[in-house]
Amino acid sequence: MAQARDRDDVSDRIAGATAAEISESVRDLVDRGELAPGDHLPSVRALAARLGVNRNTVLAAYRSLVTARIAITGGRTGTTVLGPAQNPDEGFTAGTVLRDIGSGNPDAAHLPDLAAAFAGVEPAHVLYGESVIDPALAEWATEWIAADHPRPFRLSITAGAVDAVERLLAQSLVQGDRVGLEDPCFLSSIHTARLAGYAPVAIPVDREGMTVEGLRTALESGARAIICTPRAHNPTGVGISAARAMALREVLAEHPHVLIVEDDHFSLLSTTPYSSIIAPTHHRWALVRSVSKFLGPDMRLAVTASDPVTANRLALRLSPGTMWVSHVMQRLAAGMLRDTATQNLIADSGAHYAARNRAFVALLAERGVHAQGDDGLNVWVDVQGDTAEAARRLALRGWLARSGAEFALDQDGSTSDSHLRLTVHDLDEADTQRLVEDLATAIAGVRATGEGA
Structure with missing residues (x-):
């Protein structure tokens, strides 16, 4: 992130008499590169005084910028311009040599044969x-x-x-x-x-x-x-x-x-x-x-x-x-x-995902780790600590996990940042046992570190 510039340096570049005009002015400055990621916007009070508008007008403009992910509000640090959004998404992570257990994908082996299905389509x-x-x-x-x-x-x-x-x-x-x-x-x-x-x-x-x-x-x-x-x-x-x-x-x-x-x-x-x-x-x-x-x-x-x-x-x-x-x-x-074989495959696949996730949750429970996998493709593991550190420790053992913090909507009030979301239904028995041991060890290390802090 670029070094943040002083608010007074950018204050005189923002114009407008309505919330929409002020918001558009800031967006234009960001688009032209005159406001860079990390730059602080003027305080609501200061900008309202300079523009001669009500503070609520500036506040509404800033809220629209935050909603559009152009800026972020950080309490005492004020409102800051964001850089290009780096949004996590579902699916495999590209360019990793680690075993990806955070993809959220279905098991390809439990999907219908498309070649056979295409043969029955009348174009x-x-x-x-x-x-x-x-x-x-x-x-x-x-x-x-x-x-x-x-x-x-x-x-x-x-x-x-x-x-x-x-x-x-x-x-x-x-x-x-x-x-x-x-x-x-x-x-x-x-x-x-x-x-x-x-x-x-x-x-x-x-x-x-x-x-x-x-x-x-x-x-x-x-x-x-x-x-x-x-x-x-x-x-x-x-x-x-x-x-x-x-x-x-x-x-x-x-x-x-x-x-x-x-x-x-x-x-x-x-x-x-x-x-x-x-x-x-x-x-x-x-x-x-x-x-x-x-x-x-x-x-x-x-x-x-x-x-x-x-x-x-x-x-x-x-x-x-x-x-x-x-x-x-x-x-x-x-x-x-409408194909009976596909219907049977879907039913078997649903049972497969449920059974694999239940078995994984049970193995973790034997090692004192709480997790849930009631339904769906994933298991939600309670780290009871720093998930970033837990993910780092898993990476050292060859696993790429997905932090629950990525799924948090309310960053201040969510418990997601103490969880990992794992996709484990396609692991064989040997890899399942290895992941359970590595995960239990990583979580134990995180908890020990937290207790000693």
Whole structure:
């Protein structure tokens, strides 16, 4: 990071009479390189006095800069310009010689054979203006969704769950709007909210899912949308219990027009029952189910069921003249989803992930390490100490782990920075035993260091 320059040196370059004008002035200075990463912005009081505006105007401008990840507020250090965002993302880490146990990937050995599936696809040209949804996929998806939501809904097909969530928020929110996200949170949801300029509101997650008090606080703060993972929450693996879902519905009953987006990404692989927080009387809602975890990450396709208003707005962003999902991809997915062998493989894969994660958690428990892997592809390990140090110690033993701090939405109030998220379901028995021993040793070292500090 460049050496920070004094606030007085940049104060006279910032102009504007409204929050939007002040924010745009700072953004322009950053774009032109006149404000560099690490530069301090003037204090709210000083800039307001120089520009002759109310302090709340400057405060609002700075908040928009923080929301857009152009600046960061650090208490006594004031507001500082950020450098290019280095956002962690899912998947393998490039350029490492370590064994990557933080990827969050499904096991390729438990995905369907694409070559065989392609052989059953009958290609046909689809022209501009024709239906954006393949009839066979629509029929299968309607039956699938209706089993859980026996109410009127409309289907949309998007290029994966992340694409669906991004489009759903874009048709309902504007920059600066608050959106409730789980904490810890799926990385892509964090990126989607911040890159679009929404203001994320952290809703804590416990062993029964999104907390009632957290949801209530988010709604009272003005959140206009809530993104929820009903099961196989990433990174913790928890699912929303039936009792918790009903309690969350009661809170949401007073906010029927707040958009609820359920990202049921694990769906057919899940060993946890689906308990929805979407009540039959809620007006604005969407259920998103991707196929990437059980048909393969390169199958960029998700099914979204939503209320008519939300569906109409979403349809404008998936018009038959521009942005539909390839019908070849849709026919491929429909063929696999109706294939008995693929259905059996999906069921076996879900059982495989659950069994491998349970076994790993049990082995750690024998060594005094608490972890959870209720559902999903990952295990959430409680280090009870410095996860950066735990990850460093694991790296010395040949393992690349992912720190829970990457998933923290509320950096000050989250417990994520005391956890590691590990993907262990594809390890053989020998590697599993070796990782358990190395992890227990690393955590013991971290705890001993912390106790001696």
